[in-house]
Amino acid sequence: MGWVARFAVGMVSALVAAGAIGFPSMAGDLTRQLTAAPRDRIDESLRHKADRAVQLGSQQHDAGQGTAAISSAGITAWQSAIDLYRQIGDTEAQGRVYDLLGYTYAKAGQLRNADDAFRRRLAIARDNQDTQGQIYALNNIGTILVQRRSLAEAKKAFTEAQDVSRQIRHTVGQGISLSNLGLVAYLQGRYPEAIAQLEQARIFRGQAKDAIGEANTLSNLGDAYQAMGDSRSAYVAHRQALFLGQQGSDRPTQFRALDGMIASYRGAGQDSNLVNALNERLALSSRDNNSMQVLTSLKAIAHHHRQTGDLLNAQSYYEQALDVARSVNATQDRDFLMTQIGALKSRKFLR
Template sequence: MKQCHFFAGDWILHRITFVSKSLHLSQLYLLLSVLLLTPGMAKATDITEQLHRPSAKSIVQIDRDEADNLVSQGKQQYDSRDMNQALKSWLTALEVYHRLGDFRAQGQTYDYLSQGYIKLGRYREAEDAMRRRLAIARDTQDFQAQIFSLNNIGTLLLQYGESASAYKTFTDAWEIANHVKNTEGQGISLNNLGLASARLGDYKRAIQFYESAIPLRQQVRDAIGEANTLNNLGDAYLAARNYAGTIGSYGLALRIAKINGDRPNQVRALDGLITAHSSVKRYERTFELLEQRLALAKNSQNLLEELQSFQSYAKVYEQMGNYSTASNFYERAMILARSLADSQQEILLQDKIIQIRQKVK
């Protein structure tokens, strides 16, 4: 079996894709954050309970090769977005690995289960799997797995609003990474410590953590992780009202993301720059950035991003006091919301249009 890790710490909406160890670890780093913003959290069911549910095929008849095949089958089902079947495949394989006493395979399978549960928004079950993974990593003295498991758990704690606990968890991860001189783990942990600090309102400390993480991400040639941390740094500078630092950080993130074809970080950097420039009324530059964002959405035929671009246009025009043009862009956004069958967004936009038209009168 190939080992798979997925990492914590990014808070921008991204699509998750199943990846193997052949991909750079930083690409896995982005997966968890997009899903953590998905609404709805199911009540956890202990994994041990699920392991003892009756199975159509006798577990006794399944040998190690068949268990490995089930894991591969689960990956295919995951890629096909058949999450429930993927979980069934992995849970069946996990019981075999338990029976065989194969801790390495158990740990890898818990990683897969975590991803599946997160995809379904079942965060408590994902946390259960992560903590079991961490326990195995500690028993087997697998320091790298401990670093990644702690970062994943910390990110879920941030999702629950438990920022202080998340900060301690990320600190534990960083201490292990520092002790074993795992450069990539150090970079990830420092980035996440920045996120926890920002959630606690300590933007000065967050900035220090992000700035410490950047050279480590560069050292391991982690371009996606570097762009992600630079965007986080831009967020912290923006919250601290340091517009020079904000524009510099987002600008560098945008440049790196463009070079590497990293669309999520590219869109995020553009959004940050649009907010920063419009905040200081640099409208000419703001509209140049808005054009880039809209072109990026249209080129990828991403209707949701196109809708968001229209909303951004509308907000800027509203800020400028040009309510008629703002209303037109909100209307274009509403049409796309209708096309996407997003009734909630459509209602919100309708309300916004009514408010804008009252200002025009």
């Protein structure tokens, strides 16, 4: 699957989990695609400059983990490349660079700029009658609209993408589009509709051999089942998502699936399984030395102990979490944890 498709997949996970947008390294793939374009009747000097500008922008992005390109020469280099490709009439290359711009702006949270870039990409795909490009551009535009909470407009974009995908029998596109439509339905509280669309999406994602995309859909599906009060079906979906995340060694997918399983255990009142899942989450984050995930795990365990009336263990885990929050300078978490610890100490004193 191309890097444009991976953006649409990664963004869906981010919206539900409220985590960072996945950003695979794209410089190599893009450069190969651009330099493979036909060179007949094309000014070699301009193309060389354009290709070099793409590489420069990608290097700036990689050096800054996706943020330096926003405030440095990276964006300027990519915009320069677009101008050069426009001069030599290579619209396909322009579209690919617009994808890079949109993706980078999205990761940096500059949603208006991301939306503009993806709409320019869509216009080029339509002019070139590039149906696959239209499918990915529409899904990316819809994803930005979801982040901006324009759900009705997002649904229109995803529906158009699904219509195009169905017309050309594009398996990957149908999986992404249906999954995104299911996400919108879930966010709008239309849970039965969300479940129907996500169940259909998982079939296409399985056919496309897109394990992480299928896991995203399954996690969405688990959330929808949980919202309907069906904890058993929610657990099954999240468990399958965890298995796929483990197969692909994809940590964000695994954490999200574990969180879904924890919610389903809580909904079903399965206390022992809930504790095991919480401990599994803590062990996974500790193995990775992922301080923020360790912090999240410790807070979740402390909260569980507090809810069950085990105040001593609740205070212990809150204090461990506070140490981590201080070490990573997580000020909001630090303040929250100090408040919780203070409340627990006061409660014990009053007893």
